[in-house]
Amino acid sequence: MTYLRLLALGAKILLAASLLAALPAAAAEAEFKPKAETYICPSFTKPGVDCFLEAVDHLYTMCRQVKSIEVIEFGLEHAEEGVNGSKSEYCVDKHRASIGRFYQAALKEASGSKSALEALKALHAIWLSALADLKWHPPESGTEYQERLAHVYDTFHERATVVRTAIAETPAPKAKSSVPAKPQPTRKTASAQQAN
Secondary structure, eight states, rough: HHHHHHHHHHHHHHHHHHHHHHHHHHHHOOOOOOHHHHHHHOOOOSSSSHHHHHHHHHHHHHHHHHHHHHHHHHTTTTTTTTTTHHHHHHHHHHHHHHHHHHHHHHHHHHHTOHHHHHHHHHHHHOOOOOHHHTSTTTTHHHHHHHHHHHHHHHHHHHOOOOOOOHHHOOOOOOOOOOOOOOOOOOOOHHHHHHHO
């Protein structure tokens, strides 16, 4: 009887071990893996003008927060010394590269409006400049520094409004008529006329 009990207990242990081993594998398969679109522009599912306009705010905010952590950790005066600013520098480099595809998709979507294209290009240039300008400029006070960084959002939003207005004012392309065109009469060539 003890042999059967030991055998049953061994079977239960093996079953429990195999179930426990399967749990991490199942959890890894069910793990959420966001697409780049979800990371860059959380409110939109595909790249385009709206996604790019959101990404400008979102990615600037991410790098601004990284810079804020450096300022908290090292102080305004020392946030750029040595390798202290390396995290924010990495953030800027990373997001300059990551926004490229979304910027190109926005340009493609707005290609019907010259003014929208110019506004998108201007916004992109302002965004790049704002990322590079996350550094503290002595003799700025902490309050002046924070106000300067926060003011950039006003500029982003103003430029985004210009982009949206330009797109809204762009006339829709003329639709092709659904009525088939009348066939043109064929002309006889000179050789065909001589044959008659």
